[in-house]
Amino acid sequence: MSRAAAQLASFLRAALRGITASPLTSGIAIATIGVTLVLLGAFALLVANMERMLDDVGDALHVTAFLEEGLAPEAQRELASKAATVEGVASVRIVSKDEALARFRGGVGRGAALLEGLSENPLPASLEIGLADGYRSASGLARVSGSLDGLPGISDLTSGQDWVEGYLRAIALVRGIGWGLAVILALATLLIVANTIRLAVLSRRDELEILALVGASRAYVGTPFLLEGLIQGAAGGVLALLLLYAVFRLVLPGFEFGLELVLGGVAPRFFTASEAALLLAAGSGLGLFGAAAALASESRP
Amino acid sequence: MSRAAAQLASFLRAALRGITASPLTSGIAIATIGVTLVLLGAFALLVANMERMLDDVGDALHVTAFLEEGLAPEAQRELASKAATVEGVASVRIVSKDEALARFRGGVGRGAALLEGLSENPLPASLEIGLADGYRSASGLARVSGSLDGLPGISDLTSGQDWVEGYLRAIALVRGIGWGLAVILALATLLIVANTIRLAVLSRRDELEILALVGASRAYVGTPFLLEGLIQGAAGGVLALLLLYAVFRLVLPGFEFGLELVLGGVAPRFFTASEAALLLAAGSGLGLFGAAAALASESRP
Amino acid sequence: MKLGPSRFLGRRRPREYAGGGRKAAVQLYHVSKSYTAGHYALRDVSLEFGRGEFVFLTGPSGAGKTSLLKLIFAAERPSEGQIVVLGRNAPRLGPAATPPLRRRIGVVFQDFKLLPRRTVEENVALALEVVGAPRRDNRAKVFAILKQLGLQHRRFHHPLSLSGGEQQRVAIARALVNEPEILLADEPTGNLDPELTVEIMDLIAQTSTRGTTVIVATHDYGIVNRYAKRCVRLEGGRVVEDAPAHGATP
């Protein structure tokens, strides 16, 4: 056991020597990995925060059921509780005629003061029906609307469905593009990091050859190189995390107001500890992979 | 002149030999450059198309000026032409009381049929005032509103300005984030490409040294290396363009419907010839820069 | 019936090198080596080197001396023929079995093959580390061999800052430090002055008296004559002379 530890220590020493012996090559490799992971990390953060915002928008989605004129408040309440039992309904809120008028006025602006002269409030009372998680889609919306349509006392359901459908699709697309780009970026990162490590290792192929000629086993030759890749990848990951955190802490607060508008009041969040660990692991794994690929393309008996 | 051409030809031959002599290293370098430029190019396309969509949204932005009750159609037209002369106003459209009611009904849905019983149309006529290019911002909007406020016959201006302001800021932020990310990506590309070329060149530093010892001038040693970087960069650029075009032609049409929603009916466009040339030039320039940096870090008398 | 002849051929082969060889360190049977089609670096070479034997390998430039040494420590495979090294069929060894064989063989390469990023000490220690020997013991051994070669004051230098002769001595130290069963030395004194050449050849000769099989490729007939050992002469890839040792060491 202590012998294995000694062996590992000597491999580590060899790996560190490899890194420090050509500081320029190593520095370039680490910087490249760091920059690539910054890109990936920044994008992951953007998508994650966008997801949360989209969830918020989803919360705001609802079906409006206009009630028949002259329905008593008690009957309205009864209808509301009935609607709440419909599959796919998460919440029901009663909007009275007065509340509807007040909202209308707010929407049309001061010009709506002209409505003051009306003897009667022309707007109907309605139910604002929130959708359950699985139903925040065009098809879910249609299903819920269908179920509600039969209830007595409901005169009409929002026909804004076309628009909602489009809106939901757009959101799905934005989400799709976001994740699609993230996947492409991840693949690109993989390629770039692995290749950078490969280039760094390739520049030392004569060393590999000499070691083999002196009778070094594959493990003896390969382990320090793999460790070197791992260390460079991890160093790139740390660099990326530090950069991202610095930007998050120092730069973002300046855009607080704008961010609130884009994220809709959702406070932007940084990586959780496990996500940060994942980024580090990704860097290390990529470094390892690149070194292994370089080694494989060089190995001879 | 023919001697210079012969010299250039021999430099080119040396550069190509350098590339083909280590196909793995060159291949890796070209692939890395290609992937990085694909990222940059894809993002540039996204931002460019988004810009066009935002322009479209900007076109839809307008100020609504509610007119005093009982203003004769002739007076309305006069007011409209007066409003059109105000600085920052691009277009003026008269919305009559009837049209306003029709729109309102459309907005509230079938439930609005309840309004039918009304003896009088409670909604005011208005002017829909489009903004000129430089005025599609919160401050521009306020300036135009201020100028219009004094005109006789106008009872009120849209107080939805708060919302518009927020909306415009959000758009500015999206635009800002888009360009910010593009700049970061461009810088990352610069670093990655330049570093990749550097690594590829560093692996041949002994060759540089030997050439210098044999009495080669700096130009003789350096030119083929610079050409090599240039060629690799250009090859990466071509690779990126081909990949992007393939995605644009083969993959995007599948998402046509979704795209229309996001881009608001604007057909997505590919690079213009000069933009494509710019991408190529960027690749070549980066390759050249990387090679020059590598050379500088190696050069001795 | 048609399969007969080839079957016989198949059987005949193992017999050809099955017996003997207990005391032989290296056996070559009808070995040929061709790097490029139509041109042979070695042609039908059959040789046997016993354990503890000291052999000079001579011949003009391009005769195939280095090629022969490369075949013995499995850096190249023969185009034809069989090679048995320390009882193992060298060219047939897989990637896992080759390193252990190489660790029993010390090689002084014609172009030294030192690691430029490691110090002299580390380069020499490499041969020990590769075997997995504990670090502590290594230092003493490395120091001892460097001292014998007059390099102890250079042990923390890097190979590129050494003179040609110093580099050559580091290569010799690396080959000797492990007390290998076979020592292959390719032109080991080409960069050394006559006094040093004698000193170092004496050192190499010593190892052979301790049981190491030593094969030295050289152009220096001065030392060939001085030691009066067995001398194999190659020319154009063929063995043209195999003169046995003729007398005691000087």
Add this chain to the structure above:
Amino acid sequence: MKLGPSRFLGRRRPREYAGGGRKAAVQLYHVSKSYTAGHYALRDVSLEFGRGEFVFLTGPSGAGKTSLLKLIFAAERPSEGQIVVLGRNAPRLGPAATPPLRRRIGVVFQDFKLLPRRTVEENVALALEVVGAPRRDNRAKVFAILKQLGLQHRRFHHPLSLSGGEQQRVAIARALVNEPEILLADEPTGNLDPELTVEIMDLIAQTSTRGTTVIVATHDYGIVNRYAKRCVRLEGGRVVEDAPAHGATP
């Protein structure tokens, strides 16, 4: 008044090496070279080599032979002293002036320094291309010199597939092909057999009769004695002997 002495020093220097040297190809004045503080590879060396002169440089391993040659073709700068090569102050030349000087000097490096990615022919042609000579003429010249060195059949090979002696001959061909004014050869026959050594040394000696200054660092006293030329012996970085040529060529 206080500035006086240093001014005088400033003036004195140029005078020291201003005169003479018209016929001298290389002049060294009190040259010392130290790579690491406290240790001198060369110490207070003053030498002059005339145009067309043939000189052997001998001495034990680590004596400073290679260092001396490196100073002459401006691969290293002296720690102290002055060096004038072909009328130019070699160590003071900037990056633009060094290459033109080097093109007038042919060097056979102790470790060959061939480009592994170019063929033998291309490696030799390098010395001509660097001067900017037209391609067509080069081929004939390269072929001629390769033939003289017995390498014409190897001209499309890459250096790594050559034997040690073949590589050394390529290095010699590259140094000679340009008919340099000075030829520096560092252990040029360390990997060659005696017959080839004589052939190639004869070739090198010929160039000196054609006006090239030849400086050959070697351990091979056989050839030193054979040619009976001027022989400078270094030991521990100092010139310990400077024996003039003693007789006609053999």
